[in-house]
Amino acid sequence: xxxxxxxxxxxxxxxxxxxxxxxxxxxxxxxxxxxxxxxxxxxxxxxxxxxxxxxxxxxxxxxxxxxxxxxxxxxxxxxxxxxxxxxxxxxxxxxxxxxxxxxxxxxxxxxxxxxxxxxxxxxxxxxxxxxxxxxxxxxxxxxxxxxxxxxxxxxxxxxxxxxxxxxxxxxxxxxxxxxxxxxxxxxxxxxxxxxxxxxxxxxxxxxxxxxxxxxxxxxxxxxxxxxxxxxxxxxxxxxxxxxxxxxxxxxxxxxxxxxxxxxxxxxxxxxxxxxxxxxxxxxxxxxxxxxxxxxxxxxxxxxxxxxxxxxxxxxxxxxxxxxxxxxxxxxxxxxxxxxxxxxxxxxxxxxxxxxxxxxxxxxxxxxxxxxxxxxxxxxxxxxxxxxxxxxxxxxxxxxxxxxxxxxxxxxxxxxxxxxxxxxxxxxxxxxxxxxxxxxxxxxxxx
Numbered sequence: 150x151x152x153x154x155x156x157x158x159x160x161x162x163x164x165x166x167x168x169x170x171x172x173x174x175x176x177x178x179x180x181x182x183x184x185x186x187x188x189x190x191x192x193x194x195x196x197x198x199x200x201x202x203x204x205x206x207x208x209x210x211x212x213x214x215x216x217x218x219x220x221x222x223x224x225x226x227x228x229x230x231x232x233x234x235x236x237x238x239x240x241x242x243x244x245x246x247x248x249x250x251x252x253x254x255x256x257x258x259x260x261x262x263x264x265x266x267x268x269x270x271x272x273x274x275x276x277x278x279x280x281x282x283x284x285x286x287x288x289x290x291x292x293x294x295x296x297x298x299x300x301x302x303x304x305x306x307x308x309x310x311x312x313x314x315x316x317x318x319x320x321x322x323x324x325x326x327x328x329x330x331x332x333x334x335x336x337x338x339x340x341x342x343x344x345x346x347x348x349x350x351x352x353x354x355x356x357x358x359x360x361x362x363x364x365x366x367x368x369x370x371x372x373x374x375x376x377x378x379x380x381x382x383x384x385x386x387x388x389x390x391x392x393x394x395x396x397x398x399x400x401x402x403x404x405x406x407x408x409x410x411x412x413x414x415x416x417x418x419x420x421x422x423x424x425x426x427x428x429x430x431x432x433x434x435x436x437x438x439x440x441x442x443x444x445x446x447x448x449x450x451x452x453x454x455x456x457x458x459x460x461x462x463x464x465x466x467x468x469x470x471x472x473x474x475x476x477x478x479x480x481x482x483x484x485x486x487x488x489x490x491x492x493x494x495x496x497x498x499x500x501x502x503x504x505x506x507x508x509x510x511x512x513x514x515x516x517x518x519x520x521x522x523x524x525x526x527x528x529x530x531x532x533x534x535x536x537x538x539x540x541x542x543x544x545x546x547x548x549x550x551x552x553x554x555x556x557x558x559x560x561x562x563x564x565x566x567x568x569x570x571x572x573x574x575x576x577x578x579x580x581x582x583x584x585x586x587x588x589x590x591x592x593x594x595x
Contacts, residue, residue: 157574158570160271161268162567164264164267164272165268166563172260172263177555179199180555180558183195183196183239183256188239189287190285190288191220192220193239193284196239197221209266212224215300216299216300217294220284221300223300224262226262226265226278227276227277229277231573232279233278233311233572234311235259235261235262235311235312235569236258237258237280237312238254238255238284238286238312240286240287247550248540248546249315249540249545250546250554253532253558256558257559257565258313261562261568261569262279265278269573278569281300286516288339290478290518293478293515293518296519301523304522310516310523310524310526311487311526315531315532315554316328316529316531317548319534320531321503322531328529329506329528329529330488330489330491330526331483331505331506332505332527333480333482334513335382335384335411335417335512336513338409338443340409341404342404342405343403343404344368345401346399348399349399351398358401360399360400361401361403361437362392362403363435364435365404365431367430367434368430371427371430374427375427379420382412382508382511383410384408384409385409385410385420391404412480413480414479478513478518479521480509480513480517481509481520482520482525484525484526484585486582487526487572490571491568494563494564498564500564502564523586524582524585525586528561530557530558530561532553532554533554535548
């Protein structure tokens with residue numbers, strides 16, 4: 150490991166700052182292209198091609214369609230056993246586009262990679278940095294795909310996986326902060342619930358039918374009743390995907406898509422047991438057959454429409470519409486050491502960053518899965534949005550496309566670049582981040 154000195158860190162910081170200021174116009178153009186062309190999970194082809202072409206123009210070798218995913222990519226600088234991985238998201242939401250601001254996630258991670266690469270080259274810093282394109286965060290769990298495919302292997306070599314997510318500035322501005330380091334998010338599980346009945350003429354011979362819609366409606370109402378006895382931090386929400394074909398025909402098939410959330414993966418499992426009983430009661434009351442499907446992502450899928458492995462006796466393959474599918478997301482853990490370094494580095498760039506929040510926000514991400522696999526950082530980038538406007542709102546999508554939001558992403562990129570460099574430069578920093586990760590892992594199994 151290269152000897153670390155105050156002078157080395159100061160020089161690296163100056164190089165990162167100058168390089169990102171120099172590249173700002175080009176990064177802004179990439180940002181505009183992503184924001185103007187929102188794409189859904191596993192279909193982010195414009196984003197994939199735009200980002201990889203930009204990196205190649207700058208002289209980087211990029212593996213396109215990396216790790217068996219059509220819209221993933223992987224770029225590497227440096228060599229050695231230790232590596233830092235910057236994770237870039239760029240998928241959007243149906244109909245409301247970049248209402249979660251993933252265009253800014255992409256830009257901040259790209260910028261961090263480019264700034265760190267410049268410093269590594271100039272200062273001969275040992276180790277590897279990678280920019281990993283991670284599709285399908287909104288639905289599908291692209292990062293878990295990449296974990297299974299080996300993109301984060303060997304895990305002991307990854308000293309940090311790094312990214313940051315935009316958030317309304319009002320979440321942190323009351324404390325005089327412009328962003329957040331230690332973000333915590335809850336776990337979530339997605340389940341498809343199908344009810345099978347028997348069709349009949351709804352007016353002529355309704356007694357011959359078994360109404361699958363009744364089963365689904367009863368199940369939905371049972372879950373609604375359960376909410377009164379749920380913990381305030383738990384969440385259950387679902388939609389009807391198939392409800393029947395015609396009002397004069399008893400529906401013989403219905404399908405629902407549910408998401409169950411809880412602060413921890415273990416809590417999510419327990420809540421899922423209670424919710425499943427609600428679904429089963431609806432099936433029993435309506436005399437329907439019921440099947441639940443928990444999705445397991447199959448790696449090495451190159452098609453825009455992917456196959457999912459059904460958890461059932463026959464292990465059948467079923468092709469599903471990706472944008473409506475949810476993966477099993479683990480709760481996002483905050484690594485104290487990495488968060489503190491980010492706060493310190495952002496302060497050096499004139500930014501006041503809130504260290505951490507103790508209570509998890511009621512949202513989920515596949516970066517949670519990564520945080521259980523390797524030491525990880527998932528910060529929050531404060532961007533200007535209308536008062537009261539949160540993520541997954543069309544007005545937040547508009548905010549994510551502003552010049553001010555881009556500027557905030559570039560500032561975060563500088564801090565993320567230095568975070569990655571500090572972990573590579575200082576063995577003590579890397580060791581402490583690993584200890585924090587292992588401590589969290591032990592506490593999760595208590």
